[in-house]
Amino acid sequence: MIGISKAEPYQLSAGALSLLVHGLFFSVLYFSFVWQMKPPQGMVVDIWDSLPSEIDAQTPPARQEQQVATKVETAPPVVSPKAEIDLRDKKNKAREDKKIQVNTAAKKLAEKQAEQAERRLEEVERQVQVRAEAQRKAQMEAAIATGKLVDEYVAKIAAKIRRYIVLPPGVSPNIRAEFNVTLLPSGEVLSPSLSKSSGSQAYDSAVERAILKAQPLPLPPAEKNLFGRFRNLHLKFSPAENGQ
Numbered sequence: 001m002i003g004i005s006k007a008e009p010y011q012l013s014a015g016a017l018s019l020l021v022h023g024l025f026f027s028v029l030y031f032s033f034v035w036q037m038k039p040p041q042g043m044v045v046d047i048w049d050s051l052p053s054e055i056d057a058q059t060p061p062a063r064q065e066q067q068v069a070t071k072v073e074t075a076p077p078v079v080s081p082k083a084e085i086d087l088r089d090k091k092n093k094a095r096e097d098k099k100i101q102v103n104t105a106a107k108k109l110a111e112k113q114a115e116q117a118e119r120r121l122e123e124v125e126r127q128v129q130v131r132a133e134a135q136r137k138a139q140m141e142a143a144i145a146t147g148k149l150v151d152e153y154v155a156k157i158a159a160k161i162r163r164y165i166v167l168p169p170g171v172s173p174n175i176r177a178e179f180n181v182t183l184l185p186s187g188e189v190l191s192p193s194l195s196k197s198s199g200s201q202a203y204d205s206a207v208e209r210a211i212l213k214a215q216p217l218p219l220p221p222a223e224k225n226l227f228g229r230f231r232n233l234h235l236k237f238s239p240a241e242n243g244q
Contacts, residue, residue, distance in 0.1 A: 158237070168200070172200075180234055
């Protein structure tokens with residue numbers, strides 16, 4: 001009688017464990033092969049013009065993406081070459097207009113300054129003419145005053161000489177003797193000389209003696225500076241002036 005052998009419980013457990021380990025090993029090999037066959041995913045890199053501010057750093061990524069999208073949507077449109085040319089022409093025209101305005105203002109200022117300078121020159125010329133006229137008037141008045149003073153002292157000199165003339169008897173009252181008299185600043189007579197005879201030698205001699213006796217002759221004050229007008233005098237004498 002053939003006996004039926006019964007498997008031991010520990011033998012069954014070892015076989016099941018072996019099958020489980022082999023299954024796990026083949027699963028790991030399979031998934032490893034599948035993972036290696038998948039293409040690598042691309043890496044997305046964000047390029048920033050500048051470091052994000054503290055507010056951007058605190059902004060959630062979803063919000064940042066929305067802000068980037070907004071910035072992209074609001075970017076300025078591309079300007080066409082024709083628009084750039086028009087803009088450049090406008091800028092050039094504006095510069096030319098400003099240059100013209102500056103030149104016009106400078107020209108007006110120069111014209112105004114020239115007009116003011118011309119008026120000042122005219123005023124200076126007018127003042128010069130006024131001063132020259134006043135000076136001429138003053139000189140004329142001074143000359144008149146000087147002439148009067150000279151005439152006054154010449155008359156005084158002739159009157160003093162006449163007081164010393166002793167008329168000779170029988171002379172005509174209409175005769176006239178003329179003398180040139182040279183004076184010193186003190187009024188002394190340097191030398192009397194007969195320039196034109198009266199026709200009467202006695203009268204001529206009487207006048208010459210009177211000239212010498214009358215010295216010193218009266219002269220204007222020294223501060224008048226008029227001695228030059230009295231250095232050489234031409235004097236005329238007639239008996240009629242002595243009351244004859």
